[in-house]
Amino acid sequence: MTSFDCKNKFKPLTEGTYIKNAEEYKRLYKQSIEDPNAFWYEKAQEFLTWDKSFTTISSGTLKQGNVKYFEDGYLNVYQNCVLRHKEKKPNDVALIYEADDPEDARTITWLELSEQVQLYARVLKHLGVKKGDVVTIYMSTSPEAVYAMLACSYVGAIHSVIFGGFSSAAVRARVLDSKSEVIFTQNLTKRRGKLVPMKTTIDQAVEGIDFVRSVLVDEHVCNLKDQYEMRSNRDIYLKHFVSEFQKGGKYENENADMQPMSMNAEDPLFLLYTSGSTGKPKALIHTTGGYLLNAALTHKTVFDIREGDRYGCMADLGWITGHTYIVYAPLINGTTTVLFESTPDYPSITRYWDVIDKWGLTQFYTSPTAVRFVMTYGTEPLEKFSLKSLRVIGSVGEPIGVEAWNWYFKNVGKSKCYLVDTYWMTESGAIMISAIPGVTTLKRGSATLPLFGINPQLLVKNGGSKNIEMSMQKKKKQFLEIAENSQSGILTIKGHWPSITRTILGNHKRYLDTYLNPYPGYFLTGDSAYRDMDGFYFIKGRIDDVLNVSAHRFGTSELESALTLHPNTIEVAVVGMPHKIKGEAIFVFCVLKNKQVEENKIKNELKLLLQKTISKVATPEHIVVVESLPKTRSGKIMRRILKKIVTKNYEISTYGDLSTLLNPDSVKQIVSNVKKLF
Ligand code: WT7
Numbered sequence: 001m002t003s004f005d006c007k008n009k010f011k012p013l014t015e016g017t018y019i020k021n022a023e024e025y026k027r028l029y030k031q032s033i034e035d036p037n038a039f040w041y042e043k044a045q046e047f048l049t050w051d052k053s054f055t056t057i058s059s060g061t062l063k064q065g066n067v068k069y070f071e072d073g074y075l076n077v078y079q080n081c082v083l084r085h086k087e088k089k090p091n092d093v094a095l096i097y098e099a100d101d102p103e104d105a106r107t108i109t110w111l112e113l114s115e116q117v118q119l120y121a122r123v124l125k126h127l128g129v130k131k132g133d134v135v136t137i138y139m140s141t142s143p144e145a146v147y148a149m150l151a152c153s154y155v156g157a158i159h160s161v162i163f164g165g166f167s168s169a170a171v172r173a174r175v176l177d178s179k180s181e182v183i184f185t186q187n188l189t190k191r192r193g194k195l196v197p198m199k200t201t202i203d204q205a206v207e208g209i210d211f212v213r214s215v216l217v218d219e220h221v222c223n224l225k226d227q228y229e230m231r232s233n234r235d236i237y238l239k240h241f242v243s244e245f246q247k248g249g250k251y252e253n254e255n256a257d258m259q260p261m262s263m264n265a266e267d268p269l270f271l272l273y274t275s276g277s278t279g280k281p282k283a284l285i286h287t288t289g290g291y292l293l294n295a296a297l298t299h300k301t302v303f304d305i306r307e308g309d310r311y312g313c314m315a316d317l318g319w320i321t322g323h324t325y326i327v328y329a330p331l332i333n334g335t336t337t338v339l340f341e342s343t344p345d346y347p348s349i350t351r352y353w354d355v356i357d358k359w360g361l362t363q364f365y366t367s368p369t370a371v372r373f374v375m376t377y378g379t380e381p382l383e384k385f386s387l388k389s390l391r392v393i394g395s396v397g398e399p400i401g402v403e404a405w406n407w408y409f410k411n412v413g414k415s416k417c418y419l420v421d422t423y424w425m426t427e428s429g430a431i432m433i434s435a436i437p438g439v440t441t442l443k444r445g446s447a448t449l450p451l452f453g454i455n456p457q458l459l460v461k462n463g464g465s466k467n468i469e470m471s472m473q474k475k476k477k478q479f480l481e482i483a484e485n486s487q488s489g490i491l492t493i494k495g496h497w498p499s500i501t502r503t504i505l506g507n508h509k510r511y512l513d514t515y516l517n518p519y520p521g522y523f524l525t526g527d528s529a530y531r532d533m534d535g536f537y538f539i540k541g542r543i544d545d546v547l548n549v550s551a552h553r554f555g556t557s558e559l560e561s562a563l564t565l566h567p568n569t570i571e572v573a574v575v576g577m578p579h580k581i582k583g584e585a586i587f588v589f590c591v592l593k594n595k596q597v598e599e600n601k602i603k604n605e606l607k608l609l610l611q612k613t614i615s616k617v618a619t620p621e622h623i624v625v626v627e628s629l630p631k632t633r634s635g636k637i638m639r640r641i642l643k644k645i646v647t648k649n650y651e652i653s654t655y656g657d658l659s660t661l662l663n664p665d666s667v668k669q670i671v672s673n674v675k676k677l678f
Pocket residue numbers: 274320321395396397398399400421422423424425426427447525526527539541542
C-alpha cells in the first residue's frame with residue numbers, strides 16, 4: 001500500500017488541534033494502555049460534568065464479562081448535552097435540520113433545544129414513564145427524534161431507536177423483545193419526495209400487543225389526516241399534547257420545574273438492535289458515563305472539533321453512527337450538528353455538495369457506499385461548488401477501497417482535507433481505529449492507528465496455521481498474539497474501554513459467547529486485519545467473508561476493491577462457493593454502469609483484472625451481471641443470501657428474514673440469473 005504523507009499540503013491544522021502532534025498522540029496512547037485509570041480519570045473530568053463524582057474508575061474484566069466504568073459516579077445527560085451549552089450560547093445553532101425537501105430546512109438553537117426536550121420529558125413523565133423503561137423511537141432523522149431521545153434520559157428511560165425504513169415485521173420483533181410500552185413516531189415522513197406511512201407501519205407492528213399503551217405522533221407532514229388513523233385510547237398528537245404543558249395549557253404547572261434524572265454512570269442510556277451472523281437481531285446496551293465520555297473524546301480527536309465548527313454526519317439516526325456521531329458526541333462537545341433526512345441524489349445528485357456549501361460545513365462524514373454512488377456521476381456535478389469550508393472528511397462502515405479513497409480525497413477534500421477512515425462497530429460505541437488530523441500520516445486504504453484505550457491484537461492459531469477461521473470454530477482457546485508487523489490475523493481488542501457494550505438485553509450468555517468467550521481477555525470484533533510494517537491497520541472485512549481458494553487467502557473486500565477499479569462496474573459482491581478441487585472458488589456478482597456492453601467481453605476483462613491486481617489464483621469461477629445487489633437498509637450487501645444462491649439453494653423461503661432488505665426484489669432476479677449458469 002502506498003503511504004501518503006502529504007502534511008504540507010493540508011490546511012493548517014496544527015493551531016488549536018486537540019491532539020497537537022504525533023509525539024503527544026504517542027504519549028497519551030501509551031498512558032491510555034499502560035495506566036488507563038489515570039488517563040480516563042483526567043478525560044472524565046475534562047469532557048463531562050458530574051452530579052456526584054466517582055471514586056472508582058474501572059472495575060471488572062472481559063473474562064468475567066462484568067466491566068464497569070465510574071460505577072459510583074452520577075451525571076445527567078441533559079446537563080451535559082444541552083444545559084451547559086444553552087447557558088453559554090443560547091442563541092447559537094445546535095441542530096441544522098436538512099429535511100428531505102431542501103425548502104423545509106431549518107435550524108434549532110440551544111435554547112430551543114432545551115425547551116423542546118423539557119416539554120417532551122414532561123409528556124413522558126405525565127404518561128408514567130419511569131427510570132429503566134424502554135421507549136421506542138420510530139422517526140426520520142429530524143429534530144423531533146432528537147428531542148425524544150434526550151427526553152428519555154431526562155426521565156431515566158432507555159431509548160430504542162428503530163431505523164425509519166424498517167418494515168412493520170422488523171419493528172414488531174423489536175417492540176416485543178424490548179417490551180416497550182411507549183412509542184414515538186410520525187404521521188408520515190418524506191423520502192425522496194415520496195410519503196412514507198410511518199404511523200400505519202406502527203399500527204401494523206403493534207397490532208395485538210397489549211402492553212403498548214401510548215403512541216406519540218409527531219405531525220411531521222401536515223394536512224394529510226386522511227392518510228392514516230389515530231386510535232383514541234392510545235394515540236396522541238405530540239404537538240397538541242405538548243402545548244398543554246406550555247403557558248396557558250391544561251398541564252401548565254405539572255412538573256414545570258422537573259429536574260433531569262441524575263443517572264448512575266453504568267445505567268443504560270440506550271439499546272440498539274444489530275444483526276449478528278446468526279440468530280435474531282440482538283439489542284446491545286450502552287451506558288451513560290463510559291459511552292458518553294468515549295463518544296465525546298473520539299469525536300473531538302478524530303474530527304478536530306473546535307468551537308464554532310459546523311459538523312455534518314450524513315448517517316441516519318437509526319444506526320450507531322447516528323447515535324454517537326450525530327447526537328451524543330457533538331452535543332457533549334457543544335458542536336453544531338446536521339440532521340440529514342434525505343439521500344445524496346435528491347432532489348439531484350448535487351445534494352451533498354449543496355449541503356456542505358449552504359451551511360459552510362467544516363467536517364463531512366459519510367460511508368464508502370455513498371462515495372462510490374456519487375462517484376458514478378463523475379466530477380462534473382461538483383464543479384460549481386467550492387467546498388472550501390471543509391477541513392476533515394470521514395468514512396465509516398466498510399473498507400474504503402483505494403479508488404473511492406482517491407476520489408473522495410481529491411474531489412471532495414480537494415487534496416487539502418484530512419480523510420479519516422474510521423473503523424468501529426455498534427458494539428464498540430465509538431471509533432476504535434482512525435487517523436487523527438494533523439497527527440497521523442495517511443495511507444490509502446488503511447484506517448491507520450488505534451485511538452486511546454484501544455489495544456488491537458491480531459491473533460492466529462497456535463502453531464502458525466494460516467487458517468484463522470479454524471481456530472475460531474474448533475480450537476477456540478489455542479491462539480497466539482501476533483507480535484510482529486506485516487501479518488494478518490483475527491482482529492481482537494485486548495482488555496476493555498469505556499464505551500464497550502456491556503450486554504445484550506435479556507441474553508448475557510449470548511453476549512459472552514459472541515464477543516468474550518472465544519478468546520478470554522480479548523474482545524472479538526469479527527473482522528480480520530493486516531498490520532503493516534509501520535503498525536498501521538488495514539481492515540480486511542468480516543471473518544465470515546474470508547475466502548480460502550486453493551489454500552490462498554483472500555478478503556472479499558480485497559477482491560471487490562480490485563473489481564471496482566474497472567471503469568464499468570458500479571458495485572460488486574464476491575462470495576465463496578464450494579469447489580471440489582480448490583476448496584472454495586470465487587463467485588462474482590456485479591452491477592454495471594453501462595449495460596449496453598457485450599457480457600462476455602466484460603467478464604473477461606474482470607477476470608484479467610483480478611489476475612493482474614491480485615493473483616492468478618484469484619481468477620473467478622463465475623461472474624454474473626445483475627441489476628442490483630441485496631442490501632440492508634444501512635447499505636451492507638447481504639452476502640448470507642448470495643452464499644445460499646451459489647450453493648444452488650434456490651428456495652427463497654429458506655433465506656431467512658428478508659423484511660429488512662432495501663430491495664427484496666433483487667433476490668429473485670439473481671436466483672434466475674444464477675440458475676441459467678448450471
Ligand atoms: C462492521 C460494524 C461503525 C458504524 C457503522 C457500522 C465494518 C466499519 C469500517 C471501516 C472497514 C469497517 C466492520 C465492522 N466497518 N467501519 N472504516 N473499515 N470496515 O457499524 O453495523 O456495527 O458494522 O462494519 O466489518 O465489524 P456496524
